[in-house]
Amino acid sequence: MSTQRPTKRSRAAIAALAGVATVTAGAMFITSRTGSSFGRADSADSIELITATTEAETTTLPSTTLAPTTTLPPPTTTTKAWPKGPVLTIPAAGAVPVISRIATADPVVFLTIDDGYIRDPRVPELLAQFKIPATLFVNQGPYLADPDYFARVTASGGSINSHTKSHRLLTKLSASAQRAEICGMRDIIGQHVFVPGHLFRAPFGVSNTATQTAAGSCGINAVLSWHATLNDGRVQYQQGDQLQPGDIVLTHFRDDLYDNIRALIWQSAIQGLTIAPIEDYLPLPGDG
Numbered sequence: 001m002s003t004q005r006p007t008k009r010s011r012a013a014i015a016a017l018a019g020v021a022t023v024t025a026g027a028m029f030i031t032s033r034t035g036s037s038f039g040r041a042d043s044a045d046s047i048e049l050i051t052a053t054t055e056a057e058t059t060t061l062p063s064t065t066l067a068p069t070t071t072l073p074p075p076t077t078t079t080k081a082w083p084k085g086p087v088l089t090i091p092a093a094g095a096v097p098v099i100s101r102i103a104t105a106d107p108v109v110f111l112t113i114d115d116g117y118i119r120d121p122r123v124p125e126l127l128a129q130f131k132i133p134a135t136l137f138v139n140q141g142p143y144l145a146d147p148d149y150f151a152r153v154t155a156s157g158g159s160i161n162s163h164t165k166s167h168r169l170l171t172k173l174s175a176s177a178q179r180a181e182i183c184g185m186r187d188i189i190g191q192h193v194f195v196p197g198h199l200f201r202a203p204f205g206v207s208n209t210a211t212q213t214a215a216g217s218c219g220i221n222a223v224l225s226w227h228a229t230l231n232d233g234r235v236q237y238q239q240g241d242q243l244q245p246g247d248i249v250l251t252h253f254r255d256d257l258y259d260n261i262r263a264l265i266w267q268s269a270i271q272g273l274t275i276a277p278i279e280d281y282l283p284l285p286g287d288g
């Protein structure tokens, strides 16, 4: 599908659009998420850098990562102009790579959404309004509860991919059990969509070589990690204080998802980045 690239706007112009008049300085602190419930566990093993808002500066440029509560930058109509294509040599067999960021200078970032338990009806509407592709990683229970919902979420591009059937910690499982979890979920998705996604994300982001080999055995060509996260309506960076081109952004089907996507739209527009389909950069061999 085609994607669209925001025109370059000055940060001040976008601030004016959103009615933002003050700026916040980032105060960095570290938090470790220890969520034990099924739906909140993906970031349990990651250290996240969160930019806190302190309003210590007075320029007109918003450096906070929190989306405004008023107007978002409008959808843009500029046709994509940057080159795209495979950035990896995908092995024909054996262990597939684990990727947390696409090595590209293209002004793109990638939205990925995991699990599936909370299915906010505003989310597919928001993604359609801004023509944003989303790459989903779902588990059996929540996916089968409403497969049509996930189809609507990907109506503007992206794909629906395996996140294992039951969200178990893969490194505790045998190679064959891992394969059943990873490939079994892809098969289930394939019963509901014409082409199941060819990417994989491990529960909790924890994988080993057996995971990579199991994924490769059923037509998956990359295990995706992440380089930024969305939580509580904020963009949180693992490096620096803004998005990097090629960042894979992780969030979840939770009650903050709508606000999280708005925050990503906002921050991406400020930085002149397009939320692009990662499938363009990690195609299957033979894909266009």
Ligand SMILES: [Zn+2]
Pocket: 041, 042, 114, 115, 163, 167, 202, 203, 204
């Ligand atoms: Zn998960």
